[in-house]
Amino acid sequence: MRLATWNVNSIHARLGHLLAWLAARQPDVVCLQELKVAPPRLPQAELEAAGYRCLAHGEPRWNGVAILSRREATLLQAGLPGAEAAGARLIVARVGELSVGSVYVPNGKSIEHADYQAKLVWLDRLCAWLREADWLRGAAVLGGDFNIAPADLDTSDPAGLAGQLHHSEAERAALGRLLGLGLHDLFRTRHPGAQGFSWWDYRGGAFHRNQGMRLDLLLGSSAVLEQTSEIWIDREFRKRRAGFIPSDHAPVVAEMRGW
DNA sequence: ATGGCGCAGCCACTGCGA
Numbered sequence: 001m002r003l004a005t006w007n008v009n010s011i012h013a014r015l016g017h018l019l020a021w022l023a024a025r026q027p028d029v030v031c032l033q034e035l036k037v038a039p040p041r042l043p044q045a046e047l048e049a050a051g052y053r054c055l056a057h058g059e060p061r062w063n064g065v066a067i068l069s070r071r072e073a074t075l076l077q078a079g080l081p082g083a084e085a086a087g088a089r090l091i092v093a094r095v096g097e098l099s100v101g102s103v104y105v106p107n108g109k110s111i112e113h114a115d116y117q118a119k120l121v122w123l124d125r126l127c128a129w130l131r132e133a134d135w136l137r138g139a140a141v142l143g144g145d146f147n148i149a150p151a152d153l154d155t156s157d158p159a160g161l162a163g164q165l166h167h168s169e170a171e172r173a174a175l176g177r178l179l180g181l182g183l184h185d186l187f188r189t190r191h192p193g194a195q196g197f198s199w200w201d202y203r204g205g206a207f208h209r210n211q212g213m214r215l216d217l218l219l220g221s222s223a224v225l226e227q228t229s230e231i232w233i234d235r236e237f238r239k240r241r242a243g244f245i246p247s248d249h250a251p252v253v254a255e256m257r258g259w
Numbered sequence: 260a261t262g263g264c265g266c267a268g269c270c271a272c273t274g275c276g277a
Contacts, residue, residue: 009276010266034276036267061267062275107276147277166277201277202264215277245265248277 001256004234005031005102005143005216007199007249011066012036015043017244021237021251022050028070028259029095030251031102031143035064042066055093063087065102065144069095076135077101083125086118090126092135098224098259099135103144110165119147123174130181139223139259142183145199145249146217148175150185153195154214166213183219186231186254196233199249207238216252227258 004027008014011032022030030052035042038060047054051070057078058064065088067073076099077092092101103126108119130136148171152158161167179185187196197212206212220228231254238250 013266034266109275109277145277199277204263213277248265 001029001098001259002027002253003029003100003141003143003218003256004251004253005033005145005218006251007033007104007145007216007247009034009247009249010036011043011064012041013245014247015046017237017241017246019046019050020241020244021234022052022068025234025251025253027068027253029098029100030068031100032066032068033064033102033104033145035066036061037064055091057088057091059088063089063104065089065091065104067091067093067095067100067102069093069100071095080122080126081129083122086122089122094135096259097139099138099140101140101142101144103142103146105145105147107147108165108171111163111168116165120170120174123171123178127174127177127181130178136181136183136221138221139227140221141224141254142178142219143217143252145215146175147215148172149213149215150175150188150217153193154197156197156211156213166215178219182221184222184225186218186220186225186228187214187233187252189225190228190231197250198233198252200238202248216249218252218254220254224256227256228254229257230255
């Protein structure tokens with residue numbers, strides 16, 4: 001089974017790119033973030049024609065998360081309870097024996113901004129909700145844009161950006177508490193010393209210069225880690241291709257023996 | 260000249276992303 005997460009930066013603007021990627025990579029389950037579309041305007045027909053069911057939690061203009069699957073999927077949760085005002089940032093579904101969550105953590109703007117404190121509160125609420133979640137105890141994956149560079153290896157300028165947004169101790173501690181629930185950062189676990197970014201700024205030729213961060217993570221339970229044979233970042237689809245403007249994020253893809 | 264992006268929407272500017 002092939003499972004992926006991808007912040008598409010608007011599912012409408014990216015639809016042609018997304019369909020080309022689905023056809024090329026043939027993933028079985030995909031966590032999407034930043035749909036930026038009201039639910040009635042989701043491209044359900046195009047996704048179905050491509051062979052994918054789509055469970056989504058969206059709102060106009062901002063945020064929005066979805067889970068695509070080739071198999072039947074059952075919705076377990078749409079929205080983080082108690083954090084609805086922060087936007088549509090969480091959806092959880094069951095696909096066969098596997099539970100899958102797609103998450104879009106608030107950006108935070110800057111460590112001086114009120115949104116940064118709201119980001120930390122949101123992460124604490126997610127952690128508290130997951131602690132009580134039955135679905136996390138079995139074969140489970142939480143995939144998405146966590147908006148945190150987990151360690152210095154995951155950013156192109158660890159000295160210059162030390163303590164700044166995505167790099168602060170408080171953000172990394174919050175991510176650490178999520179991992180403390182029994183989750184594993186699949187990329188880091190399988191590639192302990194490798195530097196692999198998943199986001200590059202649109203500006204300044206950042207992708208070409210490989211100035212980026214690893215913000216997009218697949219966190220798996222122990223049962224999932226045992227079944228993960230490979231995990232890789234699909235940089236090909238961050239490149240500008242004929243007729244397509246890419247997202248500023250690349251897909252992160254995991255290969256699993258089970259399910 | 261101090262930016263060399265891209266998205267959606269009460270649409271020609273603004274807010275947001277990271």
